[in-house]
Amino acid sequence: MRYGYYPGCSLHSTAAEYEYSTRQVCEKLGITLEEIPDWNCCGASSAHSTSHLAGVAIPARNLALAEEKGLDVVAPCAACYQRLVTADYEMKHDPALKAKVEQVMDRKFNGTIGVKSTLEAVVESGLEKMTKALQKPLKGLKIACYYGCYLVKPPKIAHVDDPENPMIMDNIFRALGAETVDWPYKTECCSGSLVLSNTDITLKLARDIMQIAADSGANCIATPCPLCQPNLDMRVAQVNKKYGTNFDLPIFYFTELMALAFGVPKADLKFNKHFVEPTKLLADL
Amino acid sequence: MSVVNLSEQKLVNGQFADEVLKHTGVNVRDCYQCGKCSAGCPIAFAMDIRPNRVIRMVQLGMKDEVLESRTIWVCATCSTCTARCPRGVDPARIMDGLRIMALEAGKTANAENEVAVHKLFMDSIGKYGRLYELELFLRLTLKTGFLFKNTDLALPMLTKGKLSFLPTKLKGANEVKKIIEAAARLEGEQA
Ligand code: SF4
Ligand code: SF4
Numbered sequence: 378m379r380y381g382y383y384p385g386c387s388l389h390s391t392a393a394e395y396e397y398s399t400r401q402v403c404e405k406l407g408i409t410l411e412e413i414p415d416w417n418c419c420g421a422s423s424a425h426s427t428s429h430l431a432g433v434a435i436p437a438r439n440l441a442l443a444e445e446k447g448l449d450v451v452a453p454c455a456a457c458y459q460r461l462v463t464a465d466y467e468m469k470h471d472p473a474l475k476a477k478v479e480q481v482m483d484r485k486f487n488g489t490i491g492v493k494s495t496l497e498a499v500v501e502s503g504l505e506k507m508t509k510a511l512q513k514p515l516k517g518l519k520i521a522c523y524y525g526c527y528l529v530k531p532p533k534i535a536h537v538d539d540p541e542n543p544m545i546m547d548n549i550f551r552a553l554g555a556e557t558v559d560w561p562y563k564t565e566c567c568s569g570s571l572v573l574s575n576t577d578i579t580l581k582l583a584r585d586i587m588q589i590a591a592d593s594g595a596n597c598i599a600t601p602c603p604l605c606q607p608n609l610d611m612r613v614a615q616v617n618k619k620y621g622t623n624f625d626l627p628i629f630y631f632t633e634l635m636a637l638a639f640g641v642p643k644a645d646l647k648f649n650k651h652f653v654e655p656t657k658l659l660a661d662l
Numbered sequence: 663m664s665v666v667n668l669s670e671q672k673l674v675n676g677q678f679a680d681e682v683l684k685h686t687g688v689n690v691r692d693c694y695q696c697g698k699c700s701a702g703c704p705i706a707f708a709m710d711i712r713p714n715r716v717i718r719m720v721q722l723g724m725k726d727e728v729l730e731s732r733t734i735w736v737c738a739t740c741s742t743c744t745a746r747c748p749r750g751v752d753p754a755r756i757m758d759g760l761r762i763m764a765l766e767a768g769k770t771a772n773a774e775n776e777v778a779v780h781k782l783f784m785d786s787i788g789k790y791g792r793l794y795e796l797e798l799f800l801r802l803t804l805k806t807g808f809l810f811k812n813t814d815l816a817l818p819m820l821t822k823g824k825l826s827f828l829p830t831k832l833k834g835a836n837e838v839k840k841i842i843e844a845a846a847r848l849e850g851e852q853a
C-alpha cells in the first residue's frame with residue numbers, strides 16, 4: 378500500500394522516536410509512506426477552539442495536497458488524525474461548509490481520498506505479515522494498550538476501533554508475543570490538550586492512568602498518541618513528587634515495540650530519548 | 663449559585679439555545695439531563711459547572727454564566743461525553759462553540775492562560791505553517807511563566823533532542839496565515 382504520509386508537528390520535534398519507528402514498521406510491512414509535500418500543522422485544539430471554519434480549513438489544506446497526489450492520507454499522530462478525519466467528514470457532509478473551506482484555502486477538495494491512522498494502516502496489512510516479520514517475540518512484556526481519545530472519539534467520525542474497549546493494538550502485541558492487560562482506561566483522556574495551560578489537571582489524569590495500568594498488572598504502556606506519550610513519560614517525576622507515588626512504567630509508542638519485535642536494533646530506536654528509560658525492562662530483548 | 667426561576671428564564675432567554683444551534687449545529691433541546699456526560703467527563707472534577715449543567719443552562723438561556731465559566735476552557739476536547747450521550751447531543755461540539763462565542767463576546771477574563779496558549783499557537787502556525795515549539799514555550803513563559811513551572815523538564819527536553827532549535831518554514835506558510843485571516847473575515851461577515 379502507498380499512502381500520503383502526514384507526520385504532523387510532534388513527529389518532527391518532541392516525538393522523533395515515533396517518526397523513526399513508524400517508518401521502520403511501515404517499511405517492514407510493505408507500506409510505502411510518501412510525505413505530503415509542504416504539509417502544514419493540523420491546527421490541534423487551538424484552531425477549532427477559536428474558529429470553526431479555520432478549524433476545518435487548516436487541516437483541509439493537507440487533504441487537498443494529498444488529493445492532488447491521488448493518495449489516501451495516513452497519520453501516526455492521534456490528534457492530527459482526528460483533526461484530518463473531522464475536516465474530511467464535515468466537508469463530505471456539509472456542502473455549504475465545503476464551499477467556504479475551499480474559498481478560504483483557495484484550493485479545491487473533491488473528497489476522493491480518505492484518512493487513516495497509522496495504527497489502522499498497520500493492522501490492515503494483516504497479522505500474517507506481522508508474524509512473518511517477527512524476529513524477537515516481545516516475551517515478558519505486559520502491555521497496557523493505551524489508545525487515548527482521539528483515535529476513537531467521537532465515534533461517528535473517529536472510528537479506528539470501539540470507543541470503550543478497542544482491541545486492535547492488543548491483537549498486534551499478542552501476535553508479537555507480548556501479553557496485554559485488560560484494563561478500563563484504554564480510552565481515558567490524558568488531557569494532553571491542556572498541558573500548556575493547566576498542568577495540575579494533567580498531573581492528576583496522568584497519575585490515574587499510570588495507577589490503573591500498574592494495578593492491572595502492566596509493566597509498560599504503549600500508545601499511538603504523541604500527546605499521551607510525553608504527557609505520561611515526561612511527567613512521571615512530577616506525578617511522583619506531587620502524589621508521593623513511585624511509578625516507573627516505561628511509556629512506548631506502539632511502533633517502537635513493533636520495530637523491536639521486527640528486529641530493528643535497540644540502539645537505533647533511541648530509547649534514551651525517553652524520560653523513563655526502559656533499559657531494565659528490555660534487557661532480555 | 664443564585665436562585666433561578668426556571669420558567670421565567672426559558673421564556674425570556676430562549677434565543678441562546680438557537681444561537682448555540684447556529685454556531686454548532688447541535689440542538690441542546692434534545693438533552694434530557696441524564697447526566698451521563700458529566701459522569702464520564704475526565705475533567706469534571708476541575709470544572710466550576712459540570713457538562714450536563716452547562717447544557718441545561720444553555721437551554722435556559724443563561725448566556726453570561728455559561729460563557730464566563732471555567733468549564734468551557736478546561737474541557738480537554740476528549741469527546742467522551744459525545745461518545746456516550748444517549749440523545750446524540752454532542753456536548754464536546756457545544757464546548758467548542760461556547761469557547762468561540764466567549765471569544766467573540768470578549769468574555770475571557772476567566773481564561774487568560776488558555777486564551778494565551780491558543781493565541782500563541784495560532785500565531786506560530788500562521789507565521790511558519792507548522793508549530794515552532796521552542797518559540798511558543800518562550801513566548802508563553804513571558805505571559806504565564808510556563809517554563810519556570812517546568813524547570814525540571816526544560817533541560818532534559820533539550821539534551822534528549824526533543825525540541826528543534828530552528829523552525830521549519832513551509833513554502834505555503836503564507837497560505838496558512840491567509841486561511842486564518844480569511845476564515846475570520848468570512849465568519850465576521852456572517853455573524
Ligand atoms: S449525556 Fe446527553 S442527554 Fe445526558 S445530560 Fe449529557 S447532553 Fe444531556
Ligand atoms: S469533551 Fe470536554 S466536556 Fe466532554 S467529556 Fe471531554 S473534557 Fe468533558
